[in-house]
Amino acid sequence: MLTGKTPFFAYTLDPRFSFGLYIPPAHSFEPTAPRLSLLVVIHGTRRQTGGTLTHLAPFADKHGLAVLMPLFPAGIIDPYDVHNYKHILYRGIRFDEVLLGMVGQAGGVWRVETERFWLHGFSGGGQFAHRFLYLHPQRLHGVSIGAPGGITHPGVQHGKWPAGLEDVEEVFGIKVDFEEMARVKVQLVVGEKDTDGSALEKDDKAGTNRVERARYLQGGLEEIGVSSELTVVGGVGHDGVKCLHTVEGWLNNRFSEHNFK
Template sequence: MSAGAETVALKKGEALHEADPRFASAWTLAPSGKADRPLLIAVHGSARDHLQTRDAFDDLAARQDINVLAPLFPADVTCPGYSDGYKFLREPGIDYAMLVEGMVAAFRARFSLGSQPTYLFGFSGGAQFALRYALVAASKLSGAVIAAPGAVTLLDAELPWWPGVAGIEQAIGRPVDAQGLKQLQVHLIIGANDSNQGLVARGSDHPDYSPFADVAGADRHQRLAALKESLEKSGLKPGFECLDGIGHELGPLAEAASSAIENWL
C-alpha cells in the first residue's frame, strides 16, 4: 500500500457463492461504508490469484472510496484439466456472465449497497472474460479495463465466435450489447516486455478450439492492437497504454488500470 492508503483501514472478506458454492469471491469494502460508492469487479488470470487481484486495488479503494469484488473461478469445475470456461463465458452447465451478475447481486445484498457505477478489470485470462463480458453486458458497466489478454474477440460480425462475434447468441445465449457499447469507456493495457508467458495454443481437440484463433495476430501485442482497431472501427474510443519495462505482471498493470478508473470517476 502507498503512504496515502496506509492511513485507511480496509475491511476485507471472502465467501463461497451461496447460489453455487463451487465458486467464491473476495471483497474490499469502501472505507466510508456508504451504500452509494462505485464497485470495481476485478477478475483474476489463469493463476486463479483472486486475493492478489483484489489486493492490487487497495490503494484505489482507499483513495477513491470504492468497493472491490474479486470472483474466484476455479479450474476443473466440470471436466478435469479444463480451466478456460470463464474466459469464454460458458462451459457445460455454467453461464459465467450470469454467475458474476449473481455474485454482484449477492455482494450488494450482503452489505446493503446500492446499484452504483460498476467498473470491470481483467488481467490475462481475466482480461478475456472482461472483454467478452463487456461485449454482451456493456449496459451494466461504466468502464472496462482489458489488461494483457492472451486472445481477443474482435467486433467482426463475419468472423465466427469467439475470434469474432458471428453466432455469439447461439454460442453463449447473449447478443452483442451494441447500444451499451456506444456509451462504454474502455482502456487497453499491456507491458512492453510481455513475452507471451502463458500464451495458449488450443488444438482441434480442445473445447475452445477455433481455426481463426490467430486472426488477430501471433502475440499479445498484435492481438491487443487488433482489438483497439476493431473497437475504433465500431465507433468506440478506447484508451491504450504500453508500459515501458513491464512484462506480464499483474501489479503494474493494475496500477495503470487504477489511474484510468480514477480518471473515469
C-alpha cells in the same frame, strides 16, 4: 470481517464459486448511507487474488470504492481444466450470469452500487472482460482489458463464438448492442515486454503475442464505433499487478471527467 479485506464468501446459488472483497473501513451499513461504487476484478489463469486486492486497497479507500474479486476455480467438471471462465460459456455454466449473481449478492450485504459497475481483468481475466462487454454493456460504466491472450473480434464477419460474434444471439440469447457498447469507457493495457507468445493458441489474424493482440482488439473495437485507450506499460512483461497503477490512473481520470466514482 465485513470491512477491509474480507473472507471469501460462497456464491449462494452455486457454492462451487466464491468471491472476496475489499471494503473501505469507513463504509457504513446504515440504510440511508450512500452506496459505494463497485470495481469488479477478474483473475488470471493462476487464480491469484490476494496481491491484487492488497494493491488496490489504498486506491479504494481514497475513492470510496468497493472491490469485488470472484474466484472461478480450476477443475470445474474437468479436473484438468484451467480455462473454464474465459469464454463465458463452459459446459452449461454461464460465467457472466455467475458474476452478475455475485454482484447482486454483494449488494444485499454491503451498500454497493450494483446496477452498473467498473470491470477490470488481466490475462485470462482480460479475455473474460472484453467478452462480458459484448454481452452486458448496459451493466458497465467502464472496462479495463488487460493483456488478453485470446481475442473475440467484435465484428460478426469474424466467425462464430469465441472467434467472433456471428452466433452470439443463438448461443447466449443476447442481441449485441453496439450503441450501448460505444457508451462504455474502454481501456486496453499490456506490458511492453509481454511478447512471449509460446503459450498462446495460434491466431494469425490477432497476432503472435499479447501486445499485438491488444492492438488487434483495439482495431476491432474501432471498426464498430467503440473508442478505447491503449496503454503499453514500459519495462513490464506479463504482470497484472505491475499494470495496476496504469489501471488506477485511467479510473481516476474517468471518475474526474464524469464527477462520479
